[in-house]
Amino acid sequence: MKRSLTVAYKYAKALFLMTDESERDGILELLKASSEMFSDKKAREFLQDPTFPRSEAVKLILEFLEDVPEIFKNFVVILVEKKRLLYLPTITNAYEQILDESRSKIKVLVETAVALSNEELKLLEEFIERESGMRPLFQIQIKPELIAGMVVHFQDRVLDLSASGRLKRLEYGLK
Structure with a gap:
């Protein structure tokens, strides 16, 4: 798994560096559409079939996407030739992360027992910044099993501020 993340990141970074700011959102949409197509098991098996000519695989992918810039066409050709189509969903995630970081944005997952008020969200936003x-891009999930509080995931950090997390830490401390 670690190798696939490294490989995917390198491809995503190369694609990012080869595009200018005006193209990057469009490239992200093309990556998402390609990943969607590749997430279908039958399509994935068909495109990875060693008896299926690589040039036909490229042609099929590009026909599915419509109106593709030259840089993305070349990118697809390289992925097919190097047998890296398997990494497409991971490349898409890495590209989106690189794009967000270039715009000083960060994805933050907030698991909370109850919906957050605007004031709580503002305080959390200030803390993350x-x-x-x-600037945080929040994804909020309501999880009543937390009892109270929240668990915040960003970068490589996890802040467990929930009642259930505190109870687990107390239980662990008593053992």
Whole structure:
């Protein structure tokens, strides 16, 4: 798994560096569409079949996407030739992360027992900005099993501020 993340990141970074700011959102959409197509098991098996000519695989992918810039066409050719189509979903995630970081944005997953008020969200936003130096893009999940509080995931950090997390830490401390 670690190798696939490294390989995917390198491809995503190369594609990012080869495009200018005006193209990057369009490239991300093309990557997402390609990943969607490749997530279908039958399509994936068909495109990875060693008896299926690589040039036909490229042609099939590009026909599915419509109106593709030259840089993306070349990218697809390289992925097919190097047998890296398997990494397409991971490349897409890495590209999106690189794009967000270039725009000083960070994805933050917030698991909370109850919906957050606007004031709580504002305080959390200020905290994330202070800690990471980036503007947070929140994904909020309501999880009643947390009892109260929240668990915040960003960068490589996890802040467990939930009642259930505190109870687990107390239980662990008593053992």
